[in-house]
Amino acid sequence: MKRLFSIFLSLALLLTLCTPLSAYADGDGDGNIDHGGGGLGNGSDENFWNSGDEGVRVTVIRASDHAVASASVDFTNRHPDNIIINFGKVSKIAYNNGHALALNTGRYSYVNPAQPLPKIINSDQGQSSIEVIKSYFTDEQVLRSIANLTGFSYSILTNGNYKILLEPIAYFTFYGARVAMTATEAALYDQRLGGDLRSKMASLTHKNLPLSMFLDTSDLGYPAWTGSRDDRVSDSTIISSLGLGIVRFSAAEPPTQVSTQNYTYRVNTEVITPVTVSGGQSDPDHPVTVRFNIGGRNYAVGNVYYPDGDSQLAWVRWTTPSTPQSMAIHVSATGRGSTSEGTINASIVDLSGHDPPDPNADDRNSGYSPASMPSNPQKTSASWNVWRPVWHADWVWVSDWVWHGDDTSGSWEDNGSWVDHGWWDFACDTYSASLSASMSITPDGKDPTASDETIKSGYGINQTAAASVSTNQSSAVTGAQTAVTYFPEFGYKTYWRLLDPTAGGFNARFEFAPNRYSTYNRRTHFTPLWMPDGSYTPYTFLEDCWTPTGMLSMNLTDSVTIRGNLWSDWRAIPALP
Template sequence: MKRILSIFIMLALSLTILFPLTAYAVGEGNIDSGGGGMGSGTNENYWNTGDEGVRVTVVRASDHAVVTTPVDFTNKSPDNIQAHFGKVSKISYTNGFSLTPNAQTYTYVNPSKVLPRIISSGSGNANIEAIKSYFTDELIVRYISSITGFNYDTLINGDYKILLEPIAYMTFQGVRIAVTATEAALYDQQLGGGLRSKMVSLSHKNLPLAMFLETPDLGYPAWSGSTTSSASNADIISSLGLGIVRFSEAEPPVVSSHSYTYRVNTEVITSVTVSGGQSDPDHPVTVRFTIGGRTYTVGNVYYPDGDSQLVWVRWTTPSTPQTMTINVSVTGSGRASQGTITANIVDLSGNDPPNPVADDRNDSYSRPSVPNNPQKTSSSWGIWSARWHAYWVWVSDWNWYSDVDEGGHWEDDGSWEDHGWWDFGWNSYSASLSASMSIVPDAKAPTASGKTMKSGYGVNQTTTANVSTNQSSAVTGAQTAVTYFPEFRYQTYWRLLERTSSGYNAKFEFAKNKYSTYNRRTHFTPIWMSDGSYTPYTYLIDCWTPSGMLSINLTDSVTISGNLWSDWHIAPVKP
């Protein structure tokens, strides 16, 4: 008694450890059930409540092809089965497979998680919701995948279904047999009604009514007949003794993108947002960018369920203006998505102001408003990281061992299994852009004083840009600075500044002016410019990050007082 009591205590503890977690459904059960009381048996023809199991087969949804060898699940140890018909599914019988006795030893699997009651009897009815919950539990579906050798991700991608068939272990004419409902009906046909005459409550009522379809599937109809009366062999073969677990089509990873405008010969960051699909480190997403005939691959992309991940690639635009189509493909969970990005590559050079001349006039000039282009001086983004959260569970495997003196005993030959999960963490990154602009009179302006000068002389400009970031691989320095001038109303003509120092501490200056006598880095103010503030405007751009381009508006001024004509002195030549 002490040994028996200790066994029950160990069993109760192991079950408590084994199933503490909430079950997560990954499929949808197309299963219903009926049945009821049982008749009385004889010494040669009987069935005991609980002598049951379920045959499990993976079937391809498109053509109903059987893709795995059926496996019989049971809580029992039916090692005394003397007759059976092999591992044949209902679909195979429907397709013409003949009922054939199998001389090999009957094989079965005891799942680590106990099956719910499958076949109703006089001692109680099966709970169809418990059956559905069991066979749609993610752990059970994964277990089916493992036992059948069929890839889990493929199994649940929507292209396959699990066919379930109730099995009864009964004694018929003194012989222990294992049959599905379909096999029982086919066997009864061979016997001319011999099985029905002895075992009707089981073979033609409770066994076939243990499972039937709620909606048509895999070529079988939904059952609309009686759920409490015995059924005919024809009805059992065509419509009863089956349930189906089906899976929604796997959500493919989705790519979200937008169009870009880039400058020629510029290092840029192109990014997309990926969401949906399987996304843990065991099943990562892969993103491929095809740009100008070259493919850039970003692998090991993952993110929590219901969230997303920014994915980017760093590349250099071509040296000529053009419109490029960037193709993006995303694969994961056995599914793929496609996306396209339009990249408009432009050239800002070639719009330098014309040569100023001494008799230029603009009597109608009025000072324009300084532009205020979109400005973004900081950005942030992040990358998901994942750490495995181990959760060790004792999986029992109780076996009976015979003892010479005491008859035998149970032993738990189970093992610890890691039923853990992935915990996700967010790694934050950011970048910021700061800049300054300085306009000063050119050194060749003879009468300039500080930042005051006469019109008609040149100005020099220096623009500095500073970028700070904690992920330098994902951020470029500022690469483009364009200066616009009030005399052109900040339109029509501009100067593309030359980058004289690169990187995160870049420096920009006017390019050498071809109209300058001394080849100076200068811009000539128009001689007609009225006295007052003269304010060039610079748009600093092309600091690229995964979350977009950083840019900044810059201005600086000199003061115009008089014009260069006042520096001229005309006098007669002395003889």
């Protein structure tokens, strides 16, 4: 014993330290830890370790600069009150940053967690499960306990600004004295003893302890371990690459967001009303649902999916009311425990009731001059994307070692199983719609002197507008539903004719409504008697072909030629006696 104390008390250690394990937490926690190790062989009366005499040192590290952000806490299921020698509560990162390895012969402090630790260090007496270790250190209740013991609130600890450093600890007997060491401390101490610790306890301090935790992916400046999982390792390898785990947290999940815009619709029109949803990732494990409340009726659009950092259109198909009005459409999007709300202001207008007045024989307009042809904004094609989640399977064998036999003989059997540790990938399906249309003006069939496309003023014209829509997602598109014709005699304003849809759907057809001033109730428009000779060109705006990215529309024109007027077709003769 005197020799042991002289060894410890003569230490003047100023060493740096580096020993990794990694666990990553995302929200409630997502583990990234691996391990190795095997049997320990035989010890001696003065130098030995008992299976289960173990613990884990926990330290909070600031993610931005890898600075130590809390005091370290040692968790164990044991009651190691007989520890004579330890090196205090110092983390691997602290050693790496220049903290000296210092002997501590005072009382060793520890915490027995409410949820007992899983087995950490492999031995002949039992094998640890890396899946169980991951699950333990990413469990919400365990994380809440760590937060409380290290002086953090749970929300701050897990907000993505901090990481938790884990280091396995072994409690063993060395030269007859009980000691407590992390893997890094054991390697640093062995360097100071010139290899004496390794010569007595190599299977523990230079294999099973450091290999009980290491990184799957590099983090905090430590590399992922790609070496052997069952061979003894050197002091320098332990210091640089082994004996640690990291629990990391992604930044707080962005809340679900819904973006809206306002629309103008026509009465009695089938429309597509879209919103854009974003925030975090939406997949079959965390779907987003969008709800629309339109005129007191609820519509729900479920399974709105999109990858992290992207967005998705969600839409509803409905028919506007039959009377003009202002409507407030309330929208909510719910996903990942958050809800975003928005409002769409929809103005419902009626284009009917502006038919031209009854033309009269004595109408005059000596000051007439042709107006510029109008041109409304038109859009003849649209495309949109729909994200489709695709499961990416990743099957991993999870061991579950069971001892078959008695205390003196038997064998281990792996009763593990394959577990799918896959994730969601996303495919993008692209859809589109296009609108084509034409307009034809012809002399009315009751015009007795029309010739081809030439008429005399005062007679009527007929009109046909045809609209064709093609799409690869018909459920998200409407046919063209509205056509309005404006006339040169009114300067293409003031009066217009709302055309009758005589065929609907994706191959729509529109004509003038029956004219109440027509003797024969014809679908006609009468040109004014005073219209000067030349080209007579009505203008039609075709609209209300709705898609998830807005309305498709077209400007249409056609002409007839005016030459003379209908009075030239009349003559006065004496009445017979």
